[in-house]
Amino acid sequence: MKTVIVTGTSSGIGLEAVVALAKRGWRVFATMRNTAKSGPLETALQEAGVRDRVEIAELDVTDGASIATAVETILSKTGGKLDAVVHNAGVAVGGAFEDVPDAQARHVMETNFFGVIALTRALMPTFRRQRQGRVLIVSSDAAFMGQPGNAIYCASKWAIEGWAEAAAHELGLFGIEAILVEPGPYRTPIWENSPHIMPPESPYHAWAQQLFKAADEHTERTARDPVEVGRVIVKALEARRPRFRYPVGPLARITHAVRGKIPSRLMRRGVSRLLGLDRIRV
Numbered sequence: 392m393k394t395v396i397v398t399g400t401s402s403g404i405g406l407e408a409v410v411a412l413a414k415r416g417w418r419v420f421a422t423m424r425n426t427a428k429s430g431p432l433e434t435a436l437q438e439a440g441v442r443d444r445v446e447i448a449e450l451d452v453t454d455g456a457s458i459a460t461a462v463e464t465i466l467s468k469t470g471g472k473l474d475a476v477v478h479n480a481g482v483a484v485g486g487a488f489e490d491v492p493d494a495q496a497r498h499v500m501e502t503n504f505f506g507v508i509a510l511t512r513a514l515m516p517t518f519r520r521q522r523q524g525r526v527l528i529v530s531s532d533a534a535f536m537g538q539p540g541n542a543i544y545c546a547s548k549w550a551i552e553g554w555a556e557a558a559a560h561e562l563g564l565f566g567i568e569a570i571l572v573e574p575g576p577y578r579t580p581i582w583e584n585s586p587h588i589m590p591p592e593s594p595y596h597a598w599a600q601q602l603f604k605a606a607d608e609h610t611e612r613t614a615r616d617p618v619e620v621g622r623v624i625v626k627a628l629e630a631r632r633p634r635f636r637y638p639v640g641p642l643a644r645i646t647h648a649v650r651g652k653i654p655s656r657l658m659r660r661g662v663s664r665l666l667g668l669d670r671i672r673v
Contacts, residue, residue, distance in 0.1 A: 392444075394418045394469050395628065396461075398452055398510065399480030401428040403579030404529055406435055407621030408477055413441035415625055417474075420465045422450035424480070452480050452506030453498070462513045473517050475525040475628050478507045481547075483581055485603065486588030487595035488542040495586060496543045503547035508554065519565045525628055526562065527570040528555055529620070532643040534573060535650045536658055539668060540602045559635070570627045571636045575643035576614040598671045605666040615640055 395412060399405040400421040409421045409432060421432060426449050436442040446468070450461040466473065482502045484495045511526055518524030533541060534548040552571060559569040589599040620639050627633045638647040663669040 392416060392418045393474040394420070394472060395475040395477060396420045396422060396465060396473065396510075396514075397477040397479060398422050398450060398506075400432055400447075401425070402431055403581065404574065404577065404617045404620045404624075405477075405479040406432050407617045408479060408624045409445060409621075410435050410439050410441065411618075411621035411625045412628070413444040414439060415629070417444065417628075418469075419445045420448055420468075421445050422448045422461060422480075424449070424451045450510075452478075452510055453501045455509060458510055458513050462510075466517060471517065472521065473514060473524065475527060476510065476514055477527045477529065477624060477628075478510065479529040480506060481529065481581060483541070483544040483585040484588065485540050485544075485582070485585055485606075486599060487540060487593065490588045490590055490593050490595060490599075491543055492588070495588075499543045499547050500550070503544070504550045504554070507551055511558075515567075518562075518567045522566045524567045525570060525633070526555075526567060527572060527624060527627055529624070530571045530573045532573055532575045532638065532640075532646050534571075535638075535643070535646040536662075537655075539662060539666065540599060540606070556635075568633060569635065570633050572620065572623055572627060573636060573638045573643055573647065574617075574620045575638075575640035575646070576610050577617045577620060577640065578614045579617055582610065594673055598668060598673060601667055601671055605668075609666070613642060 395417050397405055397409050400409050401423045409419050412419050426447055429447050436445055448461055451457040482499055484491055484499055530552055531548045533545045534552045537545055555569045555571055562569050587603055623637050623639050627637055638644045
């Protein structure tokens with residue numbers, strides 16, 4: 392039975408990945424910052440008939456002590472072996488970057504970027520000793536192009552993709568593979584749970600109002616079932632020779648294909664028109 396750690400599993404893509412992996416016979420350590428929120432995952436596992444293949448553990452990727460404790464506990468149960476880690480834990484904050492408080496901006500980077508690095512570093516001795524392992528990162532189509540009102544989240548995803556491309560050189564020395572799974576819009580709670588920063592006195596207030604309204608409508612029209620992403624994660628982890636990048640969903644595949652082929656100014660103009668931002672005067 393192959394073993395995997397998955398972070399951010401209380402809902403959305405993380406939950407679906409755990410269920411999909413368990414159905415395929417993996418032994419899954421489903422981690423989350425607050426295990427009191429494990430109810431939806433417990434229900435999904437019971438309904439799928441795979442509760443016995445999953446262990447739920449507390450892990451806060453922004454806390455070094457939490458990472459150390461979780462890794463030690465999990466490896467003690469696997470005999471010191473691990474086949475893969477799925478970095479799915481992620482947060483976001485919406486708003487003009489000038490309006491986003493520094494603490495919230497740093498929290499996004501600590502979770503989406505530094506958390507991935509810290510947990511991977513903690514697992515490297517195990518992967519190196521085995522001379523095999525897979526480090527799968529749930530990125531986003533936000534890594535393909537800048538999105539209005541989403542600068543901090545985009546920065547975190549661009550950063551982790553750059554890290555993965557560079558670190559792949561080092562991981563490859565020991566037979567370890569880095570994999571990026573890059574979903575487009577999917578129905579997950581990340582945006583519902585994200586702060587929307589829109590101070591009334593902000594010079595961006597009218598622009599942000601239109602942006603959040605249009606973005607919510609766009610997501611409602613285009614967001615897909617996160618089950619699809621869970622299936623791609625399984626595919627990538629079980630592939631004999633996995634690809635480095637897996638864009639998931641129609642919009643992600645389109646933006647992935649045109650990345651670097653359309654001038655940034657033209658892309659910004661198109662997005663502004665799509666969201667009605669070109670009508671806002673400040």
